[in-house]
Amino acid sequence: MALEHYWVKSVDSTREAASKMSALSKLADIDRRVFYWILFIALMVPFLSPIGFPITIAPNTQDLYDGMTGDQVDEGEVWIINFGYGVSAWSECHPAVTVCTKALFREGAKIIFIGPHYDVELTYNKLQDTCREDFATKEYGVDYVFLGYFTGGESVVAQLASDIASVFPQDHFGTPISEIPMMDGVEDVHSIDGVLSSDTGDYGGHFMTQWQGPYGTKLAEVGIAMNGSTDLPRWQAGNFFGVSVGSRGGAELELLIGELGEATTAMDSISVSHLLLVIAIIIGNLGTITEKLGGKE
Amino acid sequence: MAYPTATLDVIGLWVGWFLMLMIYSYPLYKENVAYRAAEHMFIGVTLAITIITNFSNVMRMCITPMLQGNILMIVPLVLGLLMFTMLIPEYRWLSRYPVALLVGAGFGLGIRGTIKPNLQDAIIDTITAPTGGAMIDWFNYLYVAVGLVCSIMYFMLTFEHSGALKAPTRIGRLFIMVGLGAYFGNTVLFRFTMLTGRAQYFLQVLKLIPM
Numbered sequence: 001m002a003l004e005h006y007w008v009k010s011v012d013s014t015r016e017a018a019s020k021m022s023a024l025s026k027l028a029d030i031d032r033r034v035f036y037w038i039l040f041i042a043l044m045v046p047f048l049s050p051i052g053f054p055i056t057i058a059p060n061t062q063d064l065y066d067g068m069t070g071d072q073v074d075e076g077e078v079w080i081i082n083f084g085y086g087v088s089a090w091s092e093c094h095p096a097v098t099v100c101t102k103a104l105f106r107e108g109a110k111i112i113f114i115g116p117h118y119d120v121e122l123t124y125n126k127l128q129d130t131c132r133e134d135f136a137t138k139e140y141g142v143d144y145v146f147l148g149y150f151t152g153g154e155s156v157v158a159q160l161a162s163d164i165a166s167v168f169p170q171d172h173f174g175t176p177i178s179e180i181p182m183m184d185g186v187e188d189v190h191s192i193d194g195v196l197s198s199d200t201g202d203y204g205g206h207f208m209t210q211w212q213g214p215y216g217t218k219l220a221e222v223g224i225a226m227n228g229s230t231d232l233p234r235w236q237a238g239n240f241f242g243v244s245v246g247s248r249g250g251a252e253l254e255l256l257i258g259e260l261g262e263a264t265t266a267m268d269s270i271s272v273s274h275l276l277l278v279i280a281i282i283i284g285n286l287g288t289i290t291e292k293l294g295g296k297e
Numbered sequence: 298m299a300y301p302t303a304t305l306d307v308i309g310l311w312v313g314w315f316l317m318l319m320i321y322s323y324p325l326y327k328e329n330v331a332y333r334a335a336e337h338m339f340i341g342v343t344l345a346i347t348i349i350t351n352f353s354n355v356m357r358m359c360i361t362p363m364l365q366g367n368i369l370m371i372v373p374l375v376l377g378l379l380m381f382t383m384l385i386p387e388y389r390w391l392s393r394y395p396v397a398l399l400v401g402a403g404f405g406l407g408i409r410g411t412i413k414p415n416l417q418d419a420i421i422d423t424i425t426a427p428t429g430g431a432m433i434d435w436f437n438y439l440y441v442a443v444g445l446v447c448s449i450m451y452f453m454l455t456f457e458h459s460g461a462l463k464a465p466t467r468i469g470r471l472f473i474m475v476g477l478g479a480y481f482g483n484t485v486l487f488r489f490t491m492l493t494g495r496a497q498y499f500l501q502v503l504k505l506i507p508m
Contacts, residue, residue: 036324043496047506091494092487118350149350155399158406169362209410225487229480237422239414247490266493273489 029287039276046268053271055264060235061252064096064220064242068103068196075108077193078186082207083115083123084199089224090126093198095250095263096222098130100196102257105134109193110182111144114168116156116203120149121172130261141180148172157206161189161215189215198222204231208239222249300501300508314502317495444472 066072073079081101085093104111113124124146128135138144147168150156160167164187165177177183185191189211195218197204204221212219218241223231225246235243244253247270250263301307319335355377363370376395382388423441427434450462451469458466501508 033325033327039492040321040325040496043493044500047497047500088491091497092490118347149354151351151354153403154406154410155402158410167358170357174357208414210406213410213412213414225490226480226483228483229476233419233422234414237414237418239418246487247493262497266490266497269493269496270486270490273493274486277485277489 030283035276035280039273042272042276043269046272047265050265051268051271053268055248055251055255055267057252057256058245058249060232060243060245061249062242062256063235064100064222064244064249065103065253065256067218067220067241068100068194069107073104073107073109073194077107077109078112078182078191079104079109079194079196080112080114080192082195082197082199082203083113083117083120083127084197084201084203085123085224086117086119086200087122089200090123091262091266092224092246093200093222093250094123094126094130095247095261096244096253097196097198098127098261099250099253099257099259100220100222100244101127101131102134102259104196105131105138105143110142112182112186112192113144113146114148114150116150116153116201118149124172141175142182145180145182146172147177154206154210157203158210161210163188164191189217192217194218194220196220196222199227200224202227202230204234204240208234212239220244300504310502314499317498321495443468444476448472448476 081097081104083097101111113127114120115123117123135144140146147164148171150160150167152159156167164183168177170176171180192211195207195211197207197219199221200223204219204223204227207217207219211217219239220242221227221231221234221240222244223246225248228243228245231240231243231245234240244250247263247266250261251267254261254264301310316335316338319331320339322329323332355374359370359374359377363374376398379391379395382391423445427438447465447469449469450465451458451473453462453466456462497506500506
C-alpha cells in the first residue's frame with residue numbers, strides 16, 4: 001500500500017514537472033502564423049489610435065538637414081536627387097526625400113531628379129504629390145528637371161561626372177537636354193553643387209567613390225535601415241555630410257522642417273513592431289533554453 | 298495626398314488592396330491559389346515593366362542618337378547584342394568580350410575611386426581620437442579600435458589561431474558576430490517598416506485613416 005502510494009505520488013510529480021516543462025518549451029514551437037496575425041493587427045492599432053512615442057533627433061539627421069538649409073545652400077545651386085529606391089521602399093526612403101526636396105526648393109536650389117529603378121517614374125509622381133505645394137511654385141525645366149531612368153551602376157555614375165548629356169541626351173519626356181533652360185551650362189560634376197542619393201542599394205557609395213572622393217562634391221544619403229551600418233561610418237568619416245536612416249530618419253526630418261507627415265504617422269506602428277519582435281525573441285529563447293535544460297535532465 | 302476620386306484611380310487602389318491580401322494569405326494562412334495567382338501576376342508585370350523600361354532606355358541613349366548621325370553608338374549596341382550570344386552555345390565565347398569590358402571598366406573605376414573615401418578617410422576617422430571629453434566618445438573610439446584590430450586578426454589565416462593569437466582572434470570573432478547580428482537586425486527592421494507601410498495602406502483604402 002505504502003509502495004503504491006509512493007509510486008502514484010512520484011508519477012504525479014513527474015507529470016506535473018513534464019507539463020510545466022512542455023508548456024515552456026512549447027513557446028519555441030508557436031506557429032509562426034500566430035505571430036504574423038498578432039503583428040499584422042498590432043501594426044494597425046497605432047494608426048487608429050496614435051501613441052505618440054517621443055522622437056529625438058540623431059546628429060547624423062541634424063547634419064543632413066543643416067547641410068540643406070540656411071547658409072549651406074545658395075539660391076540657384078544645382079543639386080541632384082537620385083531615387084535609388086523603388087515603390088517597395090517608399091515607406092523607408094520617401095518621407096526623408098520629401099523633406100529634403102522641400103528644403104532645397106525653399107532655399108532656391110534647382111533640382112535634377114534621376115533614378116536607377118525601373119519604377120522611377122512612379123516615385124517621381126509620388127514626390128510631386130507629397131511636395132505638391134512646393135512644386136506648384138516651381139517651373140519644370142527652369143527650377144527642376146526629371147531626367148529619368150538610368151542603368152549601369154558605378155560606371156554610369158562615373159560617366160555622369162564627366163558628361164551628363166552623354167547619359168541623358170533627353171529628359172524623361174523626350175525633350176533634348178540642350179533645349180532645357182535649366183540644363184544650360186550644367187554639363188558635368190563641376191556644375192553640380194550637391195547630391196542627395198536615396199538608396200536601397202549602394203548608389204550613395206558610387207557617388208562617394210566617383211563624385212565626393214575625386215571632386216569633393218557635397219554628398220548626403222537617405223538610406224533604408226539596413227544601410228545604416230554602412231552609411232553611418234561614411235558620415236563619421238566625412239564622406240556624407242549627413243545621413244537619414246530609414247523611416248526614423250524621415251520622421252526626424254519631418255520634425256526638423258516642422259511638417260509632420262507619413263514617417264511621423266508610421267513611427268508608433270514601427271515602434272510597436274520592434275517591441276513585438278523583442279518579445280518574440282525573448283519567448284523563442286525562453287522556449288529553446290527550457291528545451292535544452294530539459295534535454296540535460 | 299487625398300483619397301482618389303477618379304474611377305480608374307479608385308479601381309487601382311482596390312486592386313492593389315486585394316492583391317496585397319492575396320500575397321499576405323501565404324504567411325497568414327498557407328500557400329494557396331490566390332497567393333500563387335498574385336505572385337505570378339507580380340512577376341509577370343515586373344518583368345514586362347523592366348523590359349519596356351530598358352528597351353526605351355536603349356532607344357533613348359543609343360538607337361536615337363545613332364539614327365541622328367552619331368555613328369559611334371554602334372559600338373555599345375554591338376557589344377550589348379553580343380551579350381545575347383550567351384544563349385547560343387556555339388557562339389557563347391563572343392559574350393566574353395562585353396563581359397570582359399564590363400568587368401575591366403568596373404574594376405578600373407572602382408579602384409580609382411575607392412582608395413580615398415573607402416580606405417584613407419575610413420582609416421583616418423578610425424585612428425583619430427575624439428576631440429571632446431565625453432566618456433561615450435572615448436568608449437566608442439576604443440571599442441572601434443579593439444574591434445577593428447581583433448576582427449582583422451581573425452582573418453589572418455596564414456597563422457594558427459593559438460598562443461598569442463588565440464585571445465584576439467576569439468574577441469575578433471565576437472565582434473564579427475555582433476556586427477553581423479546588427480546588420481541582420483537592421484534587415485529585419487527594414488522588412489517590418491515595409492509591413493508597416495502595407496498596414497497603413499490597408500487602413501487608408503478602407504478610409505479608416507486619411508490617405
